[in-house]
Amino acid sequence: MRFLGRRLAALVLLGIGITFVAFVLTELVPGDPAAANLGQRAIADPAAVQAFREHYGLDKPLPVQYAVYLEHLVTGDLGQSEQSHRPVRSDLSEFVPATAELAVTSILIAFVLGISLGILSAVRRNRLTDQVLRVISLGGISMPTFWLALVALYVFFFKLGWVPGSGRLDPGVLPAPHVTGLYTIDALLAGQFDVFVSAAQHLILPAGVLAAYNVGLLTRFTRSAVLEVINNDYVQAARAKGLPERTVVLRHVLRAALPPIITVGGLAFANVMTGTVLVESIFGWPGIGQYAFHSATTLDLPAIMGVSLFVAVVYIVVNFLVDILYGVVDPRIRVA
Amino acid sequence: MSAQPLPLRFAGVFSRRPGTLGSAWRQPLAIAGMVLAGAWIAIAILVPLIAPYNPLTQSSQLVLAPSASHLFGTDELGRDVFSRVLWASRLSLPLAFFLVAMAVLIGGVLGGLAGYFGGWVDEVVMRATDLVFAFPTIILAMAVTAALGPSLRNAVLAVLVVFWPSYARVVRGLVMSLGQSDYVSAARLLGASSRRALVVDVLPNVAGPVLVLATLDLGNAVLLLAGLSFLGLGAQPPTPEWGSMVNTGTQYFERWWMGTFPGFAILSVVLAFNFLGDSLRDALDPRSSWAVQR
Numbered sequence: 001m002r003f004l005g006r007r008l009a010a011l012v013l014l015g016i017g018i019t020f021v022a023f024v025l026t027e028l029v030p031g032d033p034a035a036a037n038l039g040q041r042a043i044a045d046p047a048a049v050q051a052f053r054e055h056y057g058l059d060k061p062l063p064v065q066y067a068v069y070l071e072h073l074v075t076g077d078l079g080q081s082e083q084s085h086r087p088v089r090s091d092l093s094e095f096v097p098a099t100a101e102l103a104v105t106s107i108l109i110a111f112v113l114g115i116s117l118g119i120l121s122a123v124r125r126n127r128l129t130d131q132v133l134r135v136i137s138l139g140g141i142s143m144p145t146f147w148l149a150l151v152a153l154y155v156f157f158f159k160l161g162w163v164p165g166s167g168r169l170d171p172g173v174l175p176a177p178h179v180t181g182l183y184t185i186d187a188l189l190a191g192q193f194d195v196f197v198s199a200a201q202h203l204i205l206p207a208g209v210l211a212a213y214n215v216g217l218l219t220r221f222t223r224s225a226v227l228e229v230i231n232n233d234y235v236q237a238a239r240a241k242g243l244p245e246r247t248v249v250l251r252h253v254l255r256a257a258l259p260p261i262i263t264v265g266g267l268a269f270a271n272v273m274t275g276t277v278l279v280e281s282i283f284g285w286p287g288i289g290q291y292a293f294h295s296a297t298t299l300d301l302p303a304i305m306g307v308s309l310f311v312a313v314v315y316i317v318v319n320f321l322v323d324i325l326y327g328v329v330d331p332r333i334r335v336a
Numbered sequence: 337m338s339a340q341p342l343p344l345r346f347a348g349v350f351s352r353r354p355g356t357l358g359s360a361w362r363q364p365l366a367i368a369g370m371v372l373a374g375a376w377i378a379i380a381i382l383v384p385l386i387a388p389y390n391p392l393t394q395s396s397q398l399v400l401a402p403s404a405s406h407l408f409g410t411d412e413l414g415r416d417v418f419s420r421v422l423w424a425s426r427l428s429l430p431l432a433f434f435l436v437a438m439a440v441l442i443g444g445v446l447g448g449l450a451g452y453f454g455g456w457v458d459e460v461v462m463r464a465t466d467l468v469f470a471f472p473t474i475i476l477a478m479a480v481t482a483a484l485g486p487s488l489r490n491a492v493l494a495v496l497v498v499f500w501p502s503y504a505r506v507v508r509g510l511v512m513s514l515g516q517s518d519y520v521s522a523a524r525l526l527g528a529s530s531r532r533a534l535v536v537d538v539l540p541n542v543a544g545p546v547l548v549l550a551t552l553d554l555g556n557a558v559l560l561l562a563g564l565s566f567l568g569l570g571a572q573p574p575t576p577e578w579g580s581m582v583n584t585g586t587q588y589f590e591r592w593w594m595g596t597f598p599g600f601a602i603l604s605v606v607l608a609f610n611f612l613g614d615s616l617r618d619a620l621d622p623r624s625s626w627a628v629q630r
Contacts, residue, residue, distance in 0.1 A: 017467045021476075025483040061606040135365070138614060144559060146566050147599030243599050265566050270472035277474060278563055282586050296478055296567040299486065308479040312471045 003327055011320045015313060016096040022309045023069045026079075026301065027056065078309065079302035083294065089304035092288060098168060098179025099280070099287030103272045104182075110214035110268060115261065117215070118222020119249060122230060125223075133219060138217020148276040149209045153282060156205055163205045166284025170198045206283040210275040214268045221264050225257040232256070259330040266319040273311050363618070369611030371478045376605050380425040389416035391423040391446045409593035411584065413574075417593060420576035421601050425575055427488075432557040435495055438552050442496070443503025444546065448563030450504065458508070465501035474563050475500045481569040491570035495560050499553060506549060510542045533561065544620040548613055555609035562602050578602045 032207055053059055056068060072078075076090035121133040156162045164170055175183050176190035184203065187196035229235065230253050238248045276289025277296075284290075288307055295303035343463035388407075408417035450461035455602065467620040468476065470493035509550035514520055519539050528536070562579030564570040578598040585595015 014466060014470050017463070020471050021467055021471075022479075025479050093473075133615075138610045139603075139607065142555060142559075142603055142610050144562055144566075144579075144582070144599055144606070146563065146579075147585075147595065148580065149601060150586055150589075150595045151599065154589065154596075158590065273472045274474040274563075277478065278566060292475075292478070293567060296482060298570055299482060301482055304479055304482045307473050308471065311475050316470050324376045326553060 014316050018312045026305045078306035081303040095288040095291045106210040106272050110211040112217025113296045114215045115222045115297045117219040121223040122226035137216040137219040143212050149279040149282040152209050164201050168202050173198045181309040210272050213271050225260045229256040265322045266304045269318045363615050365611045369608045372608035375453035380429045385423050387419040387422045389419040391420040402593050408597040411594050422595050424576040424578050426485035428558050432554045435557045436553050439499035440503050443500035444507045447504035447507030452507035468501045487568040488571045491564040514538045548617045555606035558605050
């Protein structure tokens with residue numbers, strides 16, 4: 001319980017810290033925040049500038065400005081997007097489900113593939129398989145995701161036609177009734193199998209591309225985590241009992257190696273979010289990554305800050321959950 | 337005080353035997369990294385002599401596929417993609433070295449101060465690193481660059497903002513643990529000044545882990561800068577830069593050469609530094625080594 005309390009307190013403090021960073025970047029760093037946030041409108045419409053200054057308390061001292069900023073945040077006011085002319089918050093809530101579906105799928109792929117390859121690498125350590133996997137995993141973390149997306153789309157869509165092109169569904173296919181916003185899950189819930197197939201086909205390539213970095217990372221991590229425990233006494237004991245090596249590795253070794261692997265979860269999430277910003281627009285995937293990309297290329301400052309703040313908050317919550325999960329899997333952590 | 341010899345697996349970290357680093361160069365991966373990185377550095381230096389065309393000169397030969405006269409084809413303004421890819425190394429490589437050097441300097445000094453003084457200095461520095469680590473790197477770098485205004489200079493500043501904390505943490509941790517370690521106390525007991533203890537006993541041990549991190553970060557810097565330029569926040573046209581060239585490539589999807597070759601350049605540079613960094617880590621810290629011996 002005390003473990004949980006301490007983590008929760010740290011989470012809240014970090015959350016406040018994040019809002020402070022966002023505040024500094026939105027309102028202190030730009031030479032004229034009104035001009036930066038209003039863009040073209042600032043020149044055309046002095047009244048809008050005045051209204052903006054009053055709304056954000058820019059004529060008041062800094063601590064008051066920050067208080068005003070926090071007050072807006074608490075009510076969910078992230079400002080207005082210059083591009084869509086809508087509140088950033090409604091933009092975000094529209095785009096989040098697409099990214100959630102992509103991110104979750106990608107992380108699943110990465111964990112399954114990365115852990116399997118890592119185990120393989122550890123079991124075959126110092127042999128050819130191990131060396132090849134080392135180069136592959138280094139390749140994974142060296143790959144510019146946005147380039148991999150371009151090449152993969154060119155090869156698998158344009159040349160081979162194995163996967164459909166951009167978007168989340170084939171043209172003419174309507175998403176199943178909105179429950180979660182994840183098209184695959186919604187289609188299954190509604191029992192519309194053809195919609196599920198279409199959604200899954202559209203999902204596979206972007207999710208795979210986004211998984212590349214994390215597969216590299218997890219392979220390396222799993223390998224060293226497995227090697228830490230593979231020659232422990234109880235593993236030797238299991239072998240001595242005559243258990244097949246397969247059982248020994250999957251039951252005894254993996255069980256002990258799993259907690260450190262779980263800690264990579266937070267980092268894996270951060271990598272996927274980084275990837276979505278760079279990749280979603282290439283796949284025409286209507287998520288917050290594409291939103292961030294368009295905001296960045298059009299310098300839509302309120303939108304950029306809204307996305308950053310949102311992603312950072314989700315990120316620290318994910319890290320918090322990973323911590324808790326780690327504490328559950330490995331009770332020693334709770335004491336330390 | 338422990339009279340026992342260090343366990344063998346720590347030997348690489350703590351010994352300053354001359355042969356320790358030498359073992360890195362016996363690995364094929366380290367050699368591959370050296371050759372690749374060396375080739376790119378040579379290209380960056382010699383590019384005015386080897387690039388067949390001016391990277392900025394436009395021509396009427398738009399989006400030509402690769403051929404003998406244009407090895408990597410031409411782009412949407414008729415510029416030679418091969419020459420642009422080569423010239424871009426002059427931008428990315430020096431910037432990567434500069435960035436990492438600055439990050440080591442800033443992070444090292446702040447981390448050293450935090451570890452040495454502890455107390456509120458430590459508290460302030462560490463909370464600052466926490467804040468940076470609370471954001472996925474490119475998200476924070478994107479926000480910083482966008483707030484400052486898109487330009488290469490601001491992108492470099494943004495990368496610096498996200499890079500220094502890892503050095504601060506590593507250096508702080510090492511300074512703290514080494515300051516309390518037996519052999520540093522022994523040196524102090526033998527009458528070494530705290531400055532001598534820091535320079536002779538602590539610094540060489542900090543250097544290894546920092547060197548590994550810095551080598552890996554050379555690749556990360558290239559990757560992050562290319563990412564920011566891909567988003568339009570870094571190098572501005574018509575400057576030849578790999579990330580923005582890939583971005584143009586996405587707009588001319590069927591002209592595969594426009595995006596593919598600059599991407600290969602990024603991949604090969606980053607791969608080179610990762611090969612090197614990984615081999616260095618093997619040599620300096622056999623515990624996390626890929627070629628672990630048990």
